[in-house]
Every structure is written in structure tokens, then in C-alpha cells.
Amino acid sequence: MALIEVKNISKEYPDGTRALHGVSFEVEKGEFVGIMGPSGSGKSTLLHVLGFLDAQSGGTYKFQRKTFDDYGPDGIARLRNEKMGFIFQMFNLLARASVLENVKLPLSYSTIPSSEWNDRAMKAIESVGLAHRVDHEPSELSGGEKQRVAIARALVNNPQVIFADEPTGNLDSKSGQSIMEILQHLNEEKGHTIFLITHETYTAEHAKRIIRVRDGEIAGDSLVSKRRWARDHFIK
Numbered sequence: 001m002a003l004i005e006v007k008n009i010s011k012e013y014p015d016g017t018r019a020l021h022g023v024s025f026e027v028e029k030g031e032f033v034g035i036m037g038p039s040g041s042g043k044s045t046l047l048h049v050l051g052f053l054d055a056q057s058g059g060t061y062k063f064q065r066k067t068f069d070d071y072g073p074d075g076i077a078r079l080r081n082e083k084m085g086f087i088f089q090m091f092n093l094l095a096r097a098s099v100l101e102n103v104k105l106p107l108s109y110s111t112i113p114s115s116e117w118n119d120r121a122m123k124a125i126e127s128v129g130l131a132h133r134v135d136h137e138p139s140e141l142s143g144g145e146k147q148r149v150a151i152a153r154a155l156v157n158n159p160q161v162i163f164a165d166e167p168t169g170n171l172d173s174k175s176g177q178s179i180m181e182i183l184q185h186l187n188e189e190k191g192h193t194i195f196l197i198t199h200e201t202y203t204a205e206h207a208k209r210i211i212r213v214r215d216g217e218i219a220g221d222s223l224v225s226k227r228r229w230a231r232d233h234f235i236k
Helices: 043-050 068-082 099-109 114-127 143-155 173-188 226-232
Strands: 004-012 018-027 032-036 058-063 084-088 161-165 193-198 209-214 217-223
Touching: 004 043, 018 043, 018 058, 018 217, 032 043, 032 173, 043 058, 043 161, 043 193, 068 084, 068 099, 084 143, 099 114, 099 143, 114 143, 143 173, 161 173, 173 193
Parallel strands: 032 193, 032 209, 084 161, 161 193
Antiparallel strands: 004 018, 004 058, 209 217
């Protein structure tokens, strides 16, 4: 049974812009999927639909065999908080909150008892190697450290799926490589399903499957080895 089912999805904005056209694919639990395409191709719009951050205009999207209407607004809110983790290029951290406070934030919207919040947050922070920075605020962290905090925050509720939208876009190559190794570990060792939005070949090579998007349509969908990816599947 597929975890995610996308059938003939389209997305049109009020100004008439069409971002997606007839997109269809399925994703099984535990996959690491890279969604690649040039700027304006529709890849971020697709991620927003997959994460129930935005609704499609047409077609059907199912997560665990249920649609947006099946879940309802309250169910969607719980689903995003408990089953999905989000990592963004701009980090989206609270500027005046410590690393610990930032990572605990999703727990305040969960049913997990507050007595467990610190322990859960610390485990997530330790998993990304930031236990020594737990009391620091974002202004005291490097870009790579900020993204590690964002990953820990995404992990704190132990989600099934992690959506990462250009997670290395604001990082130098060394920090970006470190972030990708963390995501790869989460997939291979912890079993998280991961969607990676990127236009960079060195980040995409960590995925096991590449869905290429161009002009709002699927331009390719293939399982590729790292060796083949480096040679054949870069975005021109």
C-alpha cells in the first residue's frame, strides 16, 4: 500500500498562473525522493500540496489513503504536527528562543504530556549533534547549526515523513553536505520517508529516487545510483 498517492494533480492560482499540470505518482513508506527542477518548475508547489500546506485545484491527493476532505481541518492540523516534519531553506526559527525552546515548539501542539517535552527535545537535539548549543539563540549559531536545529524540530514528534525544501540553499558546501548526511541517516537507519526539494546535484545524489519537474509536469521519474546520477541526471 502506497503511503502517498498523487493522481492527476493540478494547481492554479487566482491570477491564472498554472503551477502544476496532471502530476501523478506514488511513494512507498521509507523512500527517499528527490524532487528536482529549475526555478519556477512547480517543485515547491508540489511539496506544499504533499504536506497539506496548500490544496490542489484538481486531481486527487491521498496520504495513508485519505484525502484532505477525509481528514478535515482539525485532522489535517494533527496530521501535519504528528506525522509530518518540515525543513525550510530559511530555517524559520524563533529569534529570541533557545535551541531547546525552538525544538520543543511542535510539542506544544501535540497530545504529549508537557513532562516529556524536555527529554524528547533533548534526544532530537543530540541526534543532530547540538547538545553543546542547547541554550544558545539562533543569532549565536552558524547557518549549518541553524539548519540542524530545524531538523531536530522536525524530528521531535517522530514524524513518518520529512519534507525538506532546499535545506542546503543558504549553506556553504561543507555544511550542506553535513545536513544531507543527516537526512540520509534518518532515511537509511531510522526509516523516515523523505522528500527533498532541490536544484543542486550534490544534494540530489543522496536520494534514491528522482522525480524531475519541468513547467509543472513530471519530466522524469527514476531510481538512480549515485554513480549514474552524477553522470546523467543534472538539471540543465
